[in-house]
Amino acid sequence: MTATTLSPAIAADTGTALRFITCGSVDDGKSTLIGRLLVDSKTVLQDQLAGVQRGGETDLALLTDGLSAEREQGITIDVAYRYFSTAKRKFIIGDAPGHEQYTRNMVTAASAADAAVVLVDATKLPWAGEVADGEVVKQDLLPQTRRHTLLCNLLRVQSIVFAVNKLDAMDDAEVAFERISTALEAFAEAAGVQVAAIVPISALKGWNVASRCTAQADWAGYAGPSLLELLEALPVTAQDEAVPFAFPVQWIEKFSASADTSQGRRVFWGRVASGHVAPGQRVTVLTSKQTATVAQVLNHVRQPQTVHAGHSTGIVLDRELDVSRGDWLLEPEAFEPVREITATIAWLDDEPLVAGRVYWALQGHRWVKAKVARIIDRVNITTLESEPTSQLEANSIGDVVLALQQPLAVLPFAQSRALGSLVLVDTASHKTAAAVLVQAAAANA
Numbered sequence: 001m002t003a004t005t006l007s008p009a010i011a012a013d014t015g016t017a018l019r020f021i022t023c024g025s026v027d028d029g030k031s032t033l034i035g036r037l038l039v040d041s042k043t044v045l046q047d048q049l050a051g052v053q054r055g056g057e058t059d060l061a062l063l064t065d066g067l068s069a070e071r072e073q074g075i076t077i078d079v080a081y082r083y084f085s086t087a088k089r090k091f092i093i094g095d096a097p098g099h100e101q102y103t104r105n106m107v108t109a110a111s112a113a114d115a116a117v118v119l120v121d122a123t124k125l126p127w128a129g130e131v132a133d134g135e136v137v138k139q140d141l142l143p144q145t146r147r148h149t150l151l152c153n154l155l156r157v158q159s160i161v162f163a164v165n166k167l168d169a170m171d172d173a174e175v176a177f178e179r180i181s182t183a184l185e186a187f188a189e190a191a192g193v194q195v196a197a198i199v200p201i202s203a204l205k206g207w208n209v210a211s212r213c214t215a216q217a218d219w220a221g222y223a224g225p226s227l228l229e230l231l232e233a234l235p236v237t238a239q240d241e242a243v244p245f246a247f248p249v250q251w252i253e254k255f256s257a258s259a260d261t262s263q264g265r266r267v268f269w270g271r272v273a274s275g276h277v278a279p280g281q282r283v284t285v286l287t288s289k290q291t292a293t294v295a296q297v298l299n300h301v302r303q304p305q306t307v308h309a310g311h312s313t314g315i316v317l318d319r320e321l322d323v324s325r326g327d328w329l330l331e332p333e334a335f336e337p338v339r340e341i342t343a344t345i346a347w348l349d350d351e352p353l354v355a356g357r358v359y360w361a362l363q364g365h366r367w368v369k370a371k372v373a374r375i376i377d378r379v380n381i382t383t384l385e386s387e388p389t390s391q392l393e394a395n396s397i398g399d400v401v402l403a404l405q406q407p408l409a410v411l412p413f414a415q416s417r418a419l420g421s422l423v424l425v426d427t428a429s430h431k432t433a434a435a436v437l438v439q440a441a442a443a444n445a
Contacts, residue, residue, distance in 0.1 A: 016236045017089070017090035017091060017092055017236075018089060018090075018091050018092070018114050018115060018231060018234055018236060019091075019092045019094070019112060019113050019114045019115075019236075020091065020092075020093060020094070020113055020114060020115035020116060020117060020159075020231065020234075021079075021093070021094040021095070021096045021106075021109045021110055021113045021115075021116050021117070022034060022093070022094070022095055022096060022116075022117045022119060023096040023106055023109075023110070023116055023117070023118055023119070023148040023152070024118045024119035024120060024121075024142075024144060024145050024148055025119075025120075025121065025124070025142040025143075025144035025145050025148075026097075026099050026144065027121065028119040028120065028121040028124075028145075028165060029119055029121065029165045029166060029203045029204070030095055030096070030119050031080075031095055032203040032204060033117070033119065033163070033165070033201070033203035033209065034082060034093050034095050035203075036203045036204075036206055036209050036210070037084060037091075037093070037209065037210060037228065038082060038084055040206060040209060040210035040211070040228075041084045041085070041086055041210060041228075043082075043083075043084040043085075079094050079095065079096055079097070079105050079106070079108060079109040080094070080095040081093065081094050081095075082095070086228065086232060088232045089231075089232045091231065094109035094113065096109045096110070096148075099144075100143075100144060100147075100394075100395055103147070103151075103346075103348060103394075103395045104348035104432060106148060106151065107151055107155070107346055107348065107435050110151060110152050110155045110157055111155050111421070111435065113152075113155075113157050114157070114158055114159065114234065114235070114236045114237045115157065115158065115159040115160070115161065115196070115231065115234050116148075116152040116157045116159070116160050116161070117161045117162075117163050117227070117231075118145060118148055118149050118152070118160060118161070118162050118163070119163050119165050119203075120141070120142075120145055120162055120163070120164045120165065120180060120184065121142075121165055121166050122164055122165065122166050122167050122169070122170055122173075122176050122177070122180060123166050123169050123170070124142060125141075125142075125176075125180060125183075140183075140382065141183060141184070141187055143381060143382075146187065146191075146381045146382070147381050147395065147397075149187070149188070149191070149193060150191060150193075150379070150381060150397060151346055151397070153191065153192070153193045154344060154346065154397065154437055155435070155437070156237075156413065156414070156417055157237075158234075158235060158236075158237045159196040159234045159235065160193060160194070160195055160196060161195070161196050161197050161198075161199060161227070161230060161231075161234075162181075162184050162195060162197075162198040162199070163198075163199050163200075163201050163227055164176075164177055164180050164181070164184075164198065164199070164200050164201065164220075165201055165202065165203055166202060166203075166204070167200050167201070167202055167207075167219075167220055168202035168204065168205045168207060173200065173219060173220040174219075174220050174221035176220075177200045177220040177221060177222065178221060181198045184198055185198070190384050191384050196230070196234065197224065197225075197230055199222070199224065199225075199226075199227050199230060200219070200220035200222045201227055207219065208220075208222070208226050208227060209226060209227050209228060210226060210227075210228045211226050211228070211229075212225070212226045212229070237417075239274075239308065239309035239310040240273065240274035240275070240309050240416045240417065240418055240419070241274075241275065241276065241308060241309050243274035243275055243309075243411065243415065243416045243419065244274065244275050244330070244331040244334035244335065245272070245274065245275030245276065245277055245281065245283070245329075245330065245331040245334070246272075246273045246274045246275065246328060246329075246330050246331070246335070246409065246418070246419055247268075247270055247271075247272050247273060247277065247283075247313075247315065247328060247329040247330075248270050248271070248273055248326075248327075248328050248363075248364025248365050248366065249268045249269075249270050249323060249324070249325055249326065249327045249328065249329065249365065250269055250270035250271070250325060250364075250365050251268075251269045251270070251325065252266055252267070252268055252269070252323065252324070252325065253266060253267040253268075253269060253314065254266055265295070265316050265317065265320060266316075266320070266323075267298065267314040267315070267316055268314065268315045268316075268317075268323060268329065269312070269313070269314045269315075270312065270313070270364075270365070271310070271311065271312045271313070272307055272308060272309050272310065272311055272312075272313055273309065273364065273416075273418035273419060274309050274416055274418055274419060275308075275309060275331065276306055276307060276308040276309065277294060277297050277306070277307055277313065277315060278294070278297060278306040278307075279294055279295060279296055279297055279304075280293065280294065281293070281294045281331075282294075282331075282332050283315075283317070283329040283330060283331065283332065284329070284330050284331070284332045284333075285321055285322075285323055285327055285328070285329060285330075286327060286328040286329075286330055286335075286337060286407070286408075286409055287327065287337070287406065287407065288321070288322055288323075288327075290321050290322070291332055292317040292318055292319050292321055293317065293318040294315055294316070294317060294318070295316045295317055295318040296315075296316040297313055297314070297315055297316075298313060298314035298315075298316070299311070299312075299313060300312045300313070302314070309418075315329065325365055326364070326365045326366035326367065327366070328364065328366065328409055330409055335409035335411075336409075336441070337407030337408060337409050338404070338407060338408065338410060338441040339403065339404045339405075339406075339407050340373070340401065340402065340403050340404065340441070341401070341402050341404070341408075341410060341438050341439075341440070341441055342376075342399065342400075342401050342402075342438075342439045342440045343399070343400060343401075343402060343422075343436045343437055343438050343439055344397065344398070344399050344413075344436075344437045344439060345392070345397070345398060345399075345400055345424070345434045345435065345436050345437070346395075346396075346397050346434060346435045346437075347392040347393070347394065347395065347396045347397070347398065347433070347434050348394070348395070348432060348433060348434055348435065349394060349426065349431060349432075349433040349434070350394050351426075352391040352392060352393050352394070353372060353375065353391055353392040353396075353400075353433075353434070354372070354375070354390065354391045355372050355373065355374055355375050355390070356371070356372060357371070357372050358370065358371045358372075358427060359372070359424040359425060359426060359427060359433055359434075360424070360425040360426075360427055361402070361404065361408075361422050361423070361424055361425075361436070362422060362423045362424075362425060363408050363410070363419075363421075363422045364418075366408070368404050368405050368406045368408060369404070369405035369406075369427075370402045370403065370404050370405070370422075370424065371402065371403045371405075372400055372401075372402060373400075373401040373402065373403045374400065374401040375389060375390065375391065375392060375398060375399075375400050376398070376399040376400060376401065377389060377398055377399055378392055378396050378397065378398035378399075379396075379397045379398060381397070386399075399439070402436070408422075410422075410438045410441055411438065412438055412439060412440060413437040413438050413439070419438075420437060420438040421435070421436065421437055421438070422436040422438070423435060423436065424436055
């Protein structure tokens with residue numbers, strides 16, 4: 001793949017809003033890039049622009065960094081979501097923090113994203129023009145650039161775009177972009193990451209962000225689309241429509257406001273995780289294993305219709321069953337609930353993960369106890385090799401075996417994002433400890 005070649009995966013479905021995040025190392029210009037997109041798409045009002053003036057100049061980063069601590073320290077701490085649209089598409093942007101300490105916030109944003117723009121600060125990489133002893137100095141990519149890319153790939157973010165930023169500050173932007181692109185391509189190939197494109201930009205100057213950089217002919221030796229043109233063409237993540245029906249019960253309406261829509265029975269509300277649901281389907285309740293037939297399916301405005309994965313619905317069964325919040329309605333015989341899983345996890349807690357510890361595991365709205373039976377290995381983000389370990393430190397990525405107190409219906413994360421993902425929560429502090437991506441079910445329930 002060259003810097004100007006788009007991945008074959010790009011087949012635009014521009015009828016749906018694209019959810020994307022900006023990520024990468026600290027001070028790579030993520031907040032400034034979003035501010036530039038908002039300004040150039042004419043989404044920002046004049047009074048908002050006036051409120052982010054600093055020393056007579058506009059500080060674009062302040063359009064997303066709204067917390068007082070963020071403005072005082074000049075960093076992004078929490079994920080900030082912004083909305084804008086062009087004539088071709090609507091966008092939902094998540095500004096993810098670059099500090100290693102706030103990796104958990106980045107993981108939260110990436111888990112729901114269709115695309116990720118990983119920023120790379122050209123001024124931080126010595127190979128971008130520096131020469132020592134007659135040879136170009138080569139230094140690896142920054143750790144957070146590698147970590148965020150690996151996490152986006154693990155979380156099945158469909159399109160990953162590298163944006164090489166601050167090239168306006170380089171003496172030779174073309175040489176810098178060429179060398180950085182070569183390094184990014186080598187890293188992506190070694191990590192098994194499919195990259196949609198590598199784009200040169202200057203978020204501060206607005207070069208090649210919302211429109212192609214026509215003022216600088218052949219700037220950075222790049223003749224491809226601008227970043228915004230690329231985003232307008234990226235696909236959204238397909239829902240798990242081909243996977244058997246699965247539905248986590250979020251809320252139970254015990255007394256319907258209108259008996260004609262619920263037939264006087266309870267309505268089970270939630271979002272369809274996979275497949276689709278229609279009247280006449282047979283379903284099984286996890287964990288009671290009782291079966292029933294779907295009598296009615298209501299959409300979000302209580303109109304009867306077939307509802308597909310990714311959409312909210314209310315389900316009425318043909319008979320009363322003991323169903324509670326956290327239970328799952330499943331296609332009969334399609335799932336084999338398990339008590340042990342092998343999974344890749346992104347460890348987010350400050351306390352290291354060690355074998356034998358017990359956490360709460362959350363799947364959908366169901367909580368079960370999970371014991372760390374074994375730590376298999378961890379990924380060295382520098383060499384990308386798996387290495388044996390007895391614990392996982394904060395922000396590490398590794399493979400573990402989890403023993404569940406109660407059975408769960410799971411599928412490999414590569415097959416289903418909804419059924420292959422869990423969250424581990426510390427039983428004492430109630431802090432999110434890890435994002436869990438199921439590889440395989442290790443034992444039957």
